[in-house]
Amino acid sequence: MTKILKFSRFSVRDLIVTAGPTILAIAAACVLAYVLVDPAPPRVVTLSTGQENGAYEAFGKKYADLLGKHGIKVVLKPSTGSYENLQRLAAGEADIAFLQSGTTSQDEAERKGLISLGSLFTEPLWLFLREDVKVKDLTQLKGLRINFGPEGSGAPRLFKQVLEANGLEPSELKVSSLANTPATVELLEKRIDGLVFSSAPDAPLIQMLLITPGIKLFDFTQAEAYTRRLPFLTHVVLPRGIVDLGRDLPAKDYHLIAPTATLVARDDLHPALVDLLVQAASTIHSGAGWFQQQGQFPSPKYSEIPVAHEAAKFYKDGPPFLQRYMSFWLANFFDRMWVVVVALGALILPLSKVVPPLYVWRIRSRVFRWYGQLRTVEQALAAAPQEQRAKVHAEQLERLNDIEEKVNQISIPLSFADDLYGLRSHINLVRQRILGAHAEDAPAG
Template identity: 55%
Template sequence: MQKIKFTLFSLRDLIVAFGPVTLMVLIVGGLGLWLVDPAPSRVVDMSTGPENSGYERLAKRYAEELAKNQITLRFHTSQGSSQNLERISDPDSEIEVGFVRSGSTDPVQASDKGLVSLGSLFYEPIWIFYRDKKELTTISQFRGKRINIGAEGTGVRRIFEQILSVNSMSPEDVSLQRLEDTPATMAFLDGKMDVLVFSTASDAPLVQMLLQTPGVRLFDFVQAEAYTRRFPYLSQVVLPRGIVDIGLDIPSRDYHLISPTATLVAHESLHPALMGQLLQAAQRIHSKADWLSRQGEFPSDRYTEIPVAAEAEKFYKNGPPVLQRYLSFWMANFVERMWVVLVALGALLLPLSKIIPPLYVWRIRSRIYRWYGQLRTVEQVIDHLNPEDKIPVLERQLRRLDEIENKVNHISVPLSYAEELYGLRSHIHFVRNRVQSLLVQQGVQNP
């Protein structure tokens, strides 16, 4: 134990020297954590779509991606885009993000409600299926027919009414039905419905089934380019010949479609770091090619009427944050939030790093050097002796030197400072020899 005591650095002096600085760093760091942006929540609430819908299936994939960074995605079913918008914009709702079909709102309303777009995810074409002996080429030919546009809240009604308006028609010119997709399809196949209107991805089971059902026709938007010019949130896409079944040549020709896009919409209060995680998940999920889009076309900051969030614009321009490419999400986020504090601490520690080591050295050496004051006092006494009491005074100083040496022998210093300690002991011996010599001169034997 004594060996360790004299070979290791002085922990006590180290604590005394570094303690105030450590306390200052902790205080500054604590203030920084309190003042800078709060850490993102580990839970995100998302509004999806009807139960077992494509939106709900998609939400489960997002949940799997976010779970890789210990973020829980809680998804809530809804009637569709319209209800999702209402939930996200409601200040009392816990919903912060959801899937919304483009064309469901307008830029002014979205901005007023604090809505921001994280980007378009995939095409959701307007599929119009009908049964007729001849092919219909214009929307005006649907006048008077029974048309199902999906349940309330899907957002299809607003888009379809705009389509009717540019064809000099109004909702009163047709018989609009609001059945859910599955019962509407059954009614359509039974002849109780004339037209089905969907807005969904190409991999939707009902769409793929209807494309292969004999006697069911898909409406070809031959004026697709004109529609996209009138409604900027729409895109022109082509369903290629044979894409459903190349061997059976289904469909037997290219079909032109107009398409809104599924958009990931959030409230502007959503933490930017969580926006970034949702965007990275979207990139992993939607970047592959499908029937209607090319590799890497989605996600995209285009095709949306809702203002794109600043965090999303940064992501589409620069990709994921640099730190997240090398560190875990939570560590990278901590550094990103605390960089101002870290810079301030660096500026504080730089000058302190030049002060603390000398302070530590001074504390060690001060335990040795203060005894030189005692030695100097002894020398001053023997330099000013009175002739009458020289011997008693010298004997007292000799005893004083013994006390000093005894205390010096109990001084604990690191091994690197042993030279100063042994120098002090040799100087004590030097002063003792001087006192003893003076006693011998006074006739004292073996002082």
């Protein structure tokens, strides 16, 4: 039984040899499709944040922590603020960045290839003054020493627009452009009269100045009018006691004007990373705050920059289905598998028609190649001179015996046994012809 199985089992080896090149071609095509057509997301991205001790810096660290849990390294690049971030995005020096509404326009954003991943929070315009500075409206800032913030941040341009709405020119003030931290020191040391911030209340310097004795916050009592003149602004209220209920800080409601912070990316950012960043934004910014209700942010609204397709889909339907139940990388792998399926479909169907005939030809070639040997034997008989026919007959009989012995060792599946037995009968047929010819020549010898 073992011997029968040895010579009649299905030829796995032949199938592998026959289908091997096809399988390798399919595998290579799938790998190329997986890597080139829809490449895996990068494991390192650059986020341009903001100034030291600012809200952008604080939130940047939170994004780095969340994405780090998914194996994505976020390189944080401090900046002077929104305008420098815009320049970095346009120059390809950052993949994502925080931008303030009003920093750019829709046309400019489209030209520079920028997309919004959603508005994150309002960041009011804070004007902190020394308590001994008597200012009730912005026209009274003439001649005062006011720090606008460094060029490249959003505050200087925004505050200049606010001054312009009041009929003031920056040249009518003593303007400085210090970063937030040194400007705060200057204010506390009474070397300047006031400073301008545009930041979320989470910023440590904002928190500190709101409770610092001798420092007061300017009340934009005309906030609603500002929002009509500058549409990218919203009117927000800092409620009485929100800073410290026990000490009743602040002691009244303050009206503020606020642009909105937006997470912006280059439009070539990998779609899977867009999904991951929007999910991180939802985790970081969805809670209630001083100026927002639970779930108000992140949002596709409040931004002049076109919203990324993946981000818009998230705000409408929630996270991608697979990412609700799998890790980021595993979900991304299965999401990209459709490319491989397409490649497989394009190759398997035509190649599946090639492999079976090749397999059949390979099996039968083991049998058919011996017919060439039989033909050689017959040609040797036909070409033998009369005086050497007996010798040639003996040689070819010996050669036939050798051929038959080797044919008997052929391993062939049962489905092709008829070809094998046909060969053996033809070997015997040639042998009978040689014996018959030898018998006819014997009397003459």
